[in-house]
Amino acid sequence: MLLDTHCHLTYDIDKDGGVDAVIARAHAAGVDVIICPTADPGDIDAAIKLAEKYPNVFATIGIHPEHAGVRAADYITDEILNHPRVLGVGEIGLDYHEMDMDTRAAQIELFESQLEMARRNKLPVAIHTRDAEEDTAAILEKWADIGGVMHCFTSGWGLAKKMLDRGFFFSASGIITFKNAGDIRETFSKIPLERIVVETDAPYCAPVPYRGRVCEPAFVVETARVVAEIKNIPFDKFCDIVVENTKKLYPKIKI
Numbered sequence: 212m213l214l215d216t217h218c219h220l221t222y223d224i225d226k227d228g229g230v231d232a233v234i235a236r237a238h239a240a241g242v243d244v245i246i247c248p249t250a251d252p253g254d255i256d257a258a259i260k261l262a263e264k265y266p267n268v269f270a271t272i273g274i275h276p277e278h279a280g281v282r283a284a285d286y287i288t289d290e291i292l293n294h295p296r297v298l299g300v301g302e303i304g305l306d307y308h309e310m311d312m313d314t315r316a317a318q319i320e321l322f323e324s325q326l327e328m329a330r331r332n333k334l335p336v337a338i339h340t341r342d343a344e345e346d347t348a349a350i351l352e353k354w355a356d357i358g359g360v361m362h363c364f365t366s367g368w369g370l371a372k373k374m375l376d377r378g379f380f381f382s383a384s385g386i387i388t389f390k391n392a393g394d395i396r397e398t399f400s401k402i403p404l405e406r407i408v409v410e411t412d413a414p415y416c417a418p419v420p421y422r423g424r425v426c427e428p429a430f431v432v433e434t435a436r437v438v439a440e441i442k443n444i445p446f447d448k449f450c451d452i453v454v455e456n457t458k459k460l461y462p463k464i465k466i
Contacts, residue, residue: 214244215428217410221254224414240429248302250275252286262296273303279317283324292332298461300329301337308342326354335359344370382410385418
């Protein structure tokens with residue numbers, strides 16, 4: 212058994228077969244649990260409906276920094292976060308790569324407002340950070356009682372060490388399989404096994420040998436194989452560890 216801890220099922224990842232087909236292919240590949248995050252406020256209702264419809268689908272609810280300027284409380288309520296199928300707050304964070312730096316203050320405001328929601332509802336967070344490591348670490352230091360996962364982690368050992376000390380988990384995506392991802396593989400070689408989970412970030416980041424295709428949960432198997440090789444342990448054992456790590460990361464999950 213394996214899990215995809217971050218897959219945007221609300222996106223149009225399979226125009227022909229739809230979500231039913233995506234889930235069936237995942238099951239055939241041994242991927243039996245999928246966690247669907249939100250990034251766009253307009254996806255929140257759809258993510259919850261998917262989690263209610265499919266017994267192996269769960270959700271995390273958050274607003275991505277690309278929507279800096281919106282008010283999170285207009286879209287995310289405590290009632291939503293206390294839904295039994297909602298496991299955490301995410302994806303949230305900072306992105307200075309894709310976003311104009313003029314949005315920095317608005318990104319931070321959106322980020323911190325959602326950290327407050329996580330604290331109030333005692334939920335873990337799924338963090339997106341890109342070219343914003345210094346601010347991300349500084350902000351999370353102020354919210355030291357909140358744990359979670361560094362989603363699609365591609366930063367260096369410096370940030371990894373800080374977040375390890377904070378008790379965070381780290382999610383490997385298909386990027387770790389890329390030929391030019393040696394630095395990422397080196398970082399994951401240092402991260403303890405008990406802090407690692409895996410994801411697709413579908414429909415993005417399809418791993419080798421599926422690069423160029425629309426990513427989907429079944430492909431997370433290839434990411435897990437690479438991480439198992441990095442950690443020099445059997446694939447099946449690594450899958451078991453990922454399941455246990457995900458249960459610790461998201462205590463509300465029922466699998």
